[in-house]
Amino acid sequence: MRTIIFTLLTSICFSQSDSDFNKFFFDETMRIDYFHIGDAKSEMFTIDKIYRYGIWAGSLTNLIDNLNNGKYYYKIYDAASGKLVYSKGYDTFFGEYASSENGLAGIKKSYHESAIIPFPKSKIIFTIEKRDESNLMNEIFRTEIDPASIYIIKDKVTDSDVEIFKPVFNGDPHKKVDVVILAEGYTIEERGKFVEDLERFVGYFFEQEPYKSNKSNFNFYGVFKPSEESGTDLPGADIFVNTVLNTTFWSLGSERYLMTEDNKTMRDLAAFVPYDAIYIQVNHPRYGGGGIYNQFCTYTTDNQFAKYLFIHEFGHSFTGLADEYYTSDVAYTDFYKPTVEPIEPNITALLDKRNIKWKHLLSEGIEIPTPWEKTEFDRMSYEWLKERNRLNNFIAELKKNRAPEDQIKAAEEEYAIKDKLQSEKVDNYLKSSKYWGKVGAFEGAGYQATGLYRPMLDCIMFSKGDKPFCKVCEEAIKKVIANYTN
Known part of the structure; x- marks a missing residue:
C-alpha cells in the first residue's frame, strides 16, 4: 500500500511540475550572458546579451535545484506572481580567481559567464x-528580463565549419543527461583523429560506474569545428597556438591547470546540440585538465592518464565533487574555511563526527576520524611533488629555448615513467592498509593535509589511475543523474 501511495504522490508531483513548465516556459532555451567582475573582496555583474534558440535540454519536471551544491545559484522568479520557477547551483572560474594570489591582492578581473534556462513565456526576475x-x-544581483524584448538575439545556430556527431543517443533530451564534447586544437586535417578520440573517450565513460549502469540515461554528442593550429597554449614554454576555444595551460598560474576563459565561443559551439554538461576535448599529449561545477570541464587526449582525467574532471563539473587530494600544488589558497562544513558531498570538516554527512555509508565499527598510514604517504607524496616540479620546469625550459626535439622527448619520457611509477606506488601503499575498502573519515582532503576528511582511502577524486569512485562519490553521481532523468 505504501508503494502505491508513493507512486501516486510521485506521479502527482511530476504532473504538477510538468504543468508548471508549460505554464511558465516554452520548450526552448534562453541563454543569459553576463560579465562577472571583481576580486576577493567585491564582485559585480552586468548583463551582456540574451539569446533564444533550440529546444530546452533539461528536465520538464525537476525545475528547482535541491541538490544544495555550488557556491552560487541563479534563480528565476515569475515577475507577476513572485513564484520561484527555476534554479540551478553552480561554481565559477571567477570564484577560483578570487581565492588566487591576484584576487586576494585586490586585482580585479572580468569573466564571461552564462545562465542557461528554459525560455520564459512572460517577464522574469533573474537573480x-x-x-x-x-x-x-x-542575493547579490537582481534584474528583470522581458522575453518579448526586441533585443533578445534569435539568430539561427549555424556555422558551415561545424559538424555534429552522435556517438550515443538514447532518446528524448528532456529525460536524459545530454553531454556535449567540443573539439579543441584539432585542425581540419585532424578531423579523423577527433572522431577516433570521441569514440574512445565515450567508451571510457561507460566503463566507469555508476555511468556504466546508467548508460541508457545518457545522450552524447560531439561538436567538431577545426582550429587553425593543433594543440593548446603552453605559456610556461612560450608556446601559443590559434585554436577555436582558446584553452591554455598555466591557468591561474598552475602549470597543469588547462582551462578557457572564452565562455562565449564555448557556449556558441555547445548550442548546436541540446546539452546539460560540456566537455572540452583538447588535442594534446601533456597531462592536464580542469572542471567547474555546472560549467564545463577539460581534458587532454594523448597521455597515459587520459581516461582518469576524463572521469575525474567530469566528477567536478557534473556532480560538484571536491578534489580529495592534498599533496599537489593548486592555483588557489584558503579554498575552505576550517570552521565551516564544505558543501561538496565527498569531503567534510568533521565538525560533528557523530553526524558525518555520509553516516549511512560508514563501515560497521569504524573509528571516526579514521587513523591511517598518513605520515609515510605524505613523505613519499611530497618527495614526488618536488621531483615532478623539477621535471616540469626542466621540460618547459627546453621548449622555451627551442631545444632539439629528441632532447625534449627524452625529458618527457623520463617524466612519464616516473609519474607512472609514483601512481603505482601510491596504489600499492593504500591497498596495503587495513582500512582499504572501508568507509570512514580519513584526514587529508580538499587541498588541505589537516582539518578536512575524505570518505575512503582512495577514489578517482583522490589519486590518479584506473580506479572506481568511492561509495560516497558514486551515490552523489547517481543523485545528479536522477535529477535530470526522473
Whole structure:
C-alpha cells in the first residue's frame, strides 16, 4: 500500500511540475550572458546579451535545484506572481580567481559567464545568490528580463565549419543527461583523429560506474569545428597556438591547470546540440585538465592518464565533487574555511563526527576520524611533488629555448615513467592498509593535509589511475543523474 501511495504522490508531483513548465516556459532555451567582475573582496555583474534558440535540454519536471551544491545559484522568479520557477547551483572560474594570489591582492578581473534556462513565456526576475563564509545564500544581483524584448538575439545556430556527431543517443533530451564534447586544437586535417578520440573517450565513460549502469540515461554528442593550429597554449614554454576555444595551460598560474576563459565561443559551439554538461576535448599529449561545477570541464587526449582525467574532471563539473587530494600544488589558497562544513558531498570538516554527512555509508565499527598510514604517504607524496616540479620546469625550459626535439622527448619520457611509477606506488601503499575498502573519515582532503576528511582511502577524486569512485562519490553521481532523468 505504501508503494502505491508513493507512486501516486510521485506521479502527482511530476504532473504538477510538468504543468508548471508549460505554464511558465516554452520548450526552448534562453541563454543569459553576463560579465562577472571583481576580486576577493567585491564582485559585480552586468548583463551582456540574451539569446533564444533550440529546444530546452533539461528536465520538464525537476525545475528547482535541491541538490544544495555550488557556491552560487541563479534563480528565476515569475515577475507577476513572485513564484520561484527555476534554479540551478553552480561554481565559477571567477570564484577560483578570487581565492588566487591576484584576487586576494585586490586585482580585479572580468569573466564571461552564462545562465542557461528554459525560455520564459512572460517577464522574469533573474537573480544570482552567493554563499557567505557560513555557506548561507545571499542575493547579490537582481534584474528583470522581458522575453518579448526586441533585443533578445534569435539568430539561427549555424556555422558551415561545424559538424555534429552522435556517438550515443538514447532518446528524448528532456529525460536524459545530454553531454556535449567540443573539439579543441584539432585542425581540419585532424578531423579523423577527433572522431577516433570521441569514440574512445565515450567508451571510457561507460566503463566507469555508476555511468556504466546508467548508460541508457545518457545522450552524447560531439561538436567538431577545426582550429587553425593543433594543440593548446603552453605559456610556461612560450608556446601559443590559434585554436577555436582558446584553452591554455598555466591557468591561474598552475602549470597543469588547462582551462578557457572564452565562455562565449564555448557556449556558441555547445548550442548546436541540446546539452546539460560540456566537455572540452583538447588535442594534446601533456597531462592536464580542469572542471567547474555546472560549467564545463577539460581534458587532454594523448597521455597515459587520459581516461582518469576524463572521469575525474567530469566528477567536478557534473556532480560538484571536491578534489580529495592534498599533496599537489593548486592555483588557489584558503579554498575552505576550517570552521565551516564544505558543501561538496565527498569531503567534510568533521565538525560533528557523530553526524558525518555520509553516516549511512560508514563501515560497521569504524573509528571516526579514521587513523591511517598518513605520515609515510605524505613523505613519499611530497618527495614526488618536488621531483615532478623539477621535471616540469626542466621540460618547459627546453621548449622555451627551442631545444632539439629528441632532447625534449627524452625529458618527457623520463617524466612519464616516473609519474607512472609514483601512481603505482601510491596504489600499492593504500591497498596495503587495513582500512582499504572501508568507509570512514580519513584526514587529508580538499587541498588541505589537516582539518578536512575524505570518505575512503582512495577514489578517482583522490589519486590518479584506473580506479572506481568511492561509495560516497558514486551515490552523489547517481543523485545528479536522477535529477535530470526522473
